[in-house]
Amino acid sequence: MEESEQLKKIKAGDVRTASRLIRNLEDEIPEAKNALKRIFLHTGKAHVVGITGSPGAGKSTLVDALITSYRKKGDTVGVLAVDPTSPFTGGAILGDRIRMQKHAEDSGVFVRSLATRGALGGLSKAVGDAVHVLDVMGKNLILIETVGAGQQEVDIINHSHTVIVVLVPGMGDDIQAIKAGMMEIADIFVINKADRDGANKLYNELVAMLNMAHEFPGGWRPPIIKIGNCFDAVSFAQSVDKLAATVADHYRCLEETGLLGDRMKRKAMVELGESLRDAILSPILKEMTQSGEMDLFVEKLLKKEADPYTIAEEAARRYLK
Amino acid sequence: MGAYFSDDTINQSKELTRQWEEEVRRSLAQSHDQKSRWSTVSDQEIKRLYTPEDIKDIDFARDIGVPGEFPFLRGNQPTGYRGRYWTFRMFSGMGSAADTNARWHMLLQNGQTGLSTAFDFPTLMGYDTDSPKARGECGKCGVAIDTLDDFLTLVDKIPLDKVTTSMTINPSASVLWAMYCAAADIKGVPLSKIGGTIQNDMLKEFIAQKTFMCPPEPSVRLISDTIEFGTKYVPKWNTISISGYHIREAGSTAVQELAFTLRDGIEYVEDVIRRKKLDVDEFAPRLSFFFNAHIDFFEEICKMRAARRIWAHVMKERFHAKNPRSWWMRFHTQTAGCSLTAQQPYNNVVRTAIEALAGVLGGTQSLHTNSLDEVLALPTEHAVQIALRTQQIIAEETGVANTIDPLGGSYFIESLTNKMEEEAWKYIEQIDNMGGMISAIDKGFPQMEIADAAYRFQQQLESGEKIMVGVNKYVTDEEQPIPILQIDEKVEKEQLERLKAVKRRRDSRAVKRDLEEIRKACKTGENVMPYCIQAVKDMATLQEVCDVYREVFGEYRDPGLF
Amino acid sequence: MTEKRIRIMVAKPGLDGHDRGARILARAFRDAGYEVIYTGVHQTPEQIAAAAIQEDVDLVGLSCLSGAHGYLFPRVVELLREKGAEDITVIGGGIIPDQDFQKLYDAGIKAIFTPGASLESILEWVGANVKPRD
Structure with a gap:
């Protein structure tokens, strides 16, 4: 395919062309890398949001609800959902999109599942490239959902403007996980399933931990947002709207304080x-x-x-x- | 508490067993067994021989006893099957309400003693035939019901005060049952006279069969509404059939089926007591169960025996029920659909006969035997008749109904029954520790246990460790084609027209008001049943009522765990 | 390193929730080294086709046990064609009588597997018929 034509199609939001390019990038096909060279110059418009947290924290359900919230306001959304590749067989079951299938037919939403293919850090090697493709497609918001397998998922910071760390009460190791590095990367904390026992305890622990921090770059103290039972449709949607608004606030803060430049620089260096x-x-x-x-x-x-x-x-x- | 065997017997047993073991060793030295490991279809390892030693710790009165007495290991009825056989209850339903009504009259004429309804998927999921989600499904694997109008056709000329009807319906059970109640009312049969069962077991849907609508918590609440309504106004109705069948069909082991089903039962009982403030003895006698009769003959018999004994203990000790009827576990059995093969389908008649026999020896209260063609499509009339005759042959010819629990006391049977019970208790405690079944489902626990068992069995099948005749052994190239029932495509068109006509002629203001009342009841916690009955009488459609549920309670979606 | 991986979508169209076969198959594909996207139960053909294109899969495996395959399977193929994705191979499985096979083949379903089909036979078919894209 003529490359300029490919670019034109992707810019016009053509799903088939974009999804094929993402796959070629994942498969490290040289022509795809060439295409990326042209695409790169058109990137940088989207707000990239990373969502991380342990397995069972409800990340996919949260992403699904965020999509709904953004679509209400007319934003377009791209989602990259990462699941682990089996180290034994090289295969993977990518199941995150199950929770997001109600958006499958919405042309303003593009959901793509990625397997880690041996990459550590909770992401796939192609994530950065795929973000560029979604960006050029014109998606305003790009949500990256990490594997959520452990505590080393700090790579997400290199790909996102805003990082949401999702916690659930009663998992025991939450605070441990935060201490092990999540603290530094979180721009927003979500206490998910906050109707469960232990939500207040978790909240207080987080507050205490934030109180001990020496400084907050740009004066942004990571807010803690409680989100209740996803089946309580009305209140769930309200708290997710609040989360979406906070994500926007964070971006504004980055812009106003000049920190956006720093993050972009870090991303560029990586x-x-x-x-x-x-x-x-x-x-x-x-x-x-x-x-x-x-x-x-x-x-x-x-x-x-x-x-x-x-x-x-x-x-x-x-x-x- | 006396020893089950005398010391002499145990000593003799030990000595003889030792001699036998030596003999076995000598034989094995000359020729090996056909395989090194012998296990049930659930992969439960089985010994070569069972002896008095395997059951020496049994206390006869406490653990075995007699039929009709706690712990009911040997059956609920002191008279066994001599008083009456199990109910021959063939599950049927296809196409339009009129088609199914015709099949029902055929079955009743052939000596069937109870009706059992299969609904199509839109009906099961609470959608009308005109929903975009229903496309292609109308009448396909059961009868399509949109309004009371269809329901009245379904039960046309069926004496509702004489025939009991079982309805396999879950998330939309309250609406279909409301239709049954309304139909009885219109036909002049008082609610106190109608008898039957609604499956109405949502927990196993989240666990296994995935026919779900609202999230678990409100789903259980709607079930408690129906249990309360039945207890007060429809005393002969079984308002729930707590089902292991589908758990097993999803690939669970026999022990998982047993444990998850009984733990589901516990969850329902707890909810009714807590939410409805009913005394356990008011409603427990109407709880019914539903098990699978799979192909592993003895394992199935032991499972059913163990189920009765566990439940009796649960009711008596956990819930302090005082009425012996509350201690009973009454259950329906269906032969295992997943044991049937599309290859050499006539072999399915044999499988079903053996499974049915296990159900009878396990002491079932009613039985559905699968037809040989059910692995390919809905059964033809001829195939259904063979399946029904299978039950009749077992009852009337084989002599197995002559005596109660003929396998009771067998070293192997009692030992396996004990073992399965023990393992089931472990699961039950594990789920208790998770905070109950709803929270176990939330964690994906039973779902993953079943998925792992299903995958394990499939791999054993692939490796030839487990055999399915005609599938991975004794395969033939030439397959005899068998006649198949095809659902006419015009069923959907006609059903759409019927629905349209009903919507046109009904008083839509009344429907709107009725639905508003249901919404209010959903929100306040008032029992929805009386409002549902009113709504269906005013020709509110199934989906209209279910949409209210979905709006108020939210929609559950597949968590897709692996 | 360049390696054209095969991606497979396992999907359950229609309202039946019997996902035992679909889930076993998804696991088997994973264990055979494929990347598998699972859509969950109760999907419309429209959702499946849209997801297949977003995920750029090579193969869509449909499973239906309700008898509604006659509408659902061909509809998925039709939607893929409409969106210019006729190169995505579609296969089906479930309770499907022999009598329906030809109609499904004519509609573009490339293979049909019924109860009792071994995982090995399905994997073999996929290995032989689904090649990495050009």
């Missing part, structure tokens, strides 16, 4: 770093593997005839002239 790694390292690795050099080195390491550090330095000298 992207550049990844691209550099891809551009420089991948070809070298490929060549070393194909030439059989790699096996040779491994052999030497096993026999303790060499150390990996010297090998790496020599390889760098040879390849990076």
